[in-house]
Amino acid sequence: MADESTSTTTVNQSQPKPAWIKLNTGGMIELGGCWTIGAAERLDKELTVIHDGTSTKYIFNLSGLERLDTAGAWLIYRTRKSLESGDTEVVLEGVKPEYGILLDEVAANDQTPPPLPHANQLLEWVAHTGEMTLDALARARDFLGFFGLVLLTLSRSVSHPARLRIVPMIHHMEKVGLNALPIVGLISFLIGVVIAYQGASQMKQFGAEVFVVNLIAVSILREIGILLAAIVIAGRSASAFTAQIGAMKVNEEIDAMRTLGLDPIEVLVLPRLLALVLAMPLLAFFADMIGLLGGGLMTWIVLDIRPDQFIERLSDAVSLWSFWIGIIKAPFFAVIIALVGCYEGFQVGGSAESVGHMTSRSVVESIFLVIVADAIFSIFFQLAGV
Template sequence: IGREAVDLLSFLGLTVTVFVRTLLHPWRIRLVPLIAHMEQTGLNALPIVGLISFLVGIVLAYQGADQLARFGAQIFTVNLVAVGVLREMGILLTAIIVAGRSGSAFTAQIGTMKVNEEVDAMRTLGLDPMEVLVIPRVFALVLVLPLLTFYADLMGLLGGAVMATIVLDISFFQFARQLNDAVTLWTFWIGIIKAPIFAFIISMIGCYEGLQVSRSAESVGRQTTRAVVEAIFLVIVLDALLSIFFSVIGI
C-alpha cells in the first residue's frame, strides 16, 4: 500500500508538472482528442447526470417536507433542497457518476493500448504518453465537470420544485422566491469550485491505473475496478475535507 501511495503521488506530481507546462504553452494542447474526450465525458453524460440529479431533488424535497411538516415549517423544504443540492449533492453525485463512467473508460482505453503495446510504440516514435494520452483527458474533464455540476444543480432544483408543487402546493414562483432568500452566491460557487479539483483527481487516477496495466486482459479489468474505487473514495474524502474547510472559514 505504501509503495502504491508513493507511485500515485509521483504520478500526481508529474501530471501537475505537465499540466502547468501545457497551460504555459497552449499550442501543445491536442485539440482533436481534447474535443473528443469532452464529448465523451460531458455531452454523453448529460442524460444520466440529469436524471439522477432530478430524482435526488425529488427525494430531498419529499423527505424534507415529511419531517418539516411536523413543525409547521414546510416552506423551509426549499432551503433544504437548495443548500443540499448546490453545496453537496450536485457536485458529489456528478463526481461519483463521472468516476464510474469516465474514470473507468480512461483506464480501460489506456490499459487496452498498453496490452496492445501502443504505448511502447508511442515512446519509440518519440511521443510522450503524458502529452498524448493523459493531458487531453485531464483537460477535458477539468473543463467539463463544472458544466456538468451546473447542469446537475439545475436538475436537482427542478426536481425539488416539482415535488414541492405536488406535495406542499408551493408554486414555482414561491419556490424561486424562497430559493433566493435561502442561498447566497457562495452557496452556488462552493459546488462549482470543488468540480475542477475532483475532475483532476478522477482523470489522474483513471490514467494512472491505465498505465499500470500489465500485458493481459485480466489486468485491464482489475485496474479499471481499482480506478473506480480509488476515485470515488478520494472524491468523498476530499468533499468532506473541503466542506469542513469552507465551514471553518465561514462560507
C-alpha cells in the same frame, strides 16, 4: 488380441466392452475392457478391493484390455505401487507393447508436486496485512509521482500552447461531458424529488413546510449536485480512461508511442485531464439546476408551493456562495477522477485480466478520493465561515 485391429479401424461403430476387473484365487487378477478416463472413477473405487486381500503375490493379467489411456494406465500403476509399498510382489502379465510405453510414461511422470510451505495462520495474516500496507503506501507514493509528472508536462505544454492537443480534448469533452448529461440529469432530478418528498413529510410535523426549500437548496447546491455528478463521472469516465489506456498498454501501443518520440502523458493524459476539468463544473451546474427542478416540482405537488414562490424563497434561503461552493469543488474532483483513471490505466500489466482488475480499482479509488476530498472541503469551508 485378435480383434484389436478391427475395433480400432471401425472408429465409430465398434462397441468396446466396458472395463472390468476379475479377482481370481491365488492373487490372479484379470483386467479387461476399455480402461479409459470415462471409467476411471468407477475403477478407482473397485481397485480398492484388492488392498483388502491377504495374498503376498499378485499377478495382473492385462491381456483382456481393449483400450488403455493415461488415466487407466495411472490406475494400474498406482495400484501396483501401493501394493508394492506394502511388501507385496506384483507382476504384470500380457502387456501389449503399446500399453507398455504408456505404463512406463506414466511411471516416469509420477511426481508429486513439492508441498506448499505451511506457515502459522496468524503470522501469515499479519504478514499479509503488512504487505498490503506497504503496497498501499508504495502506490500512494507512485501516484504522487505521477501527479507531479502530469503537472510538469502540463506546465511545459502551457508554455508551448501549440503542443496542447485541442481536437482530442474536444472529443473527450463530448464523451465525458455531453454524453453524460442524460444520466447525470436523471439521477439529480430523482434525488431532488426524493429530498423534497422526505423533507416535506418531516417538516410538516413542525408546520415548517416552507423550509423544505432551504433544505433542497442548501443540500443540492452545496453537496449533492456536484457529488452526484462526480460519482457518475467516476463510474463512467475513470473506468473508461483506465480501460482505454490499459488496453493500449497490453497492446504495446504505449511503448510504440515512446519510441516514436511521443510523450504518453502529453498525448493521453492531458487531453483527458483538461477535458474533464472543463466539463466537470458544467456538469455540476447542470446537476444543480435539474436537482432544483426536481425538488421544486415535488414541493409544488406535495406542499402546493408554486414555482414563483419557490424561486422567491430560494433567493432568501441561500446566498450565491452556496452555489459557488458546489462549483468550486468541481475542477478538483475532475483532477482526482482523471488522474486516478489514467494512473491505473498505466498500471495495467500484461494480461487482459489485469485491465479488468485495474478498471474496477480505478472506480473504487476515484469515488473514495472524491468523497475524502469533499469531506476536507466541507471542513475547510466551515473554518472559512462560508
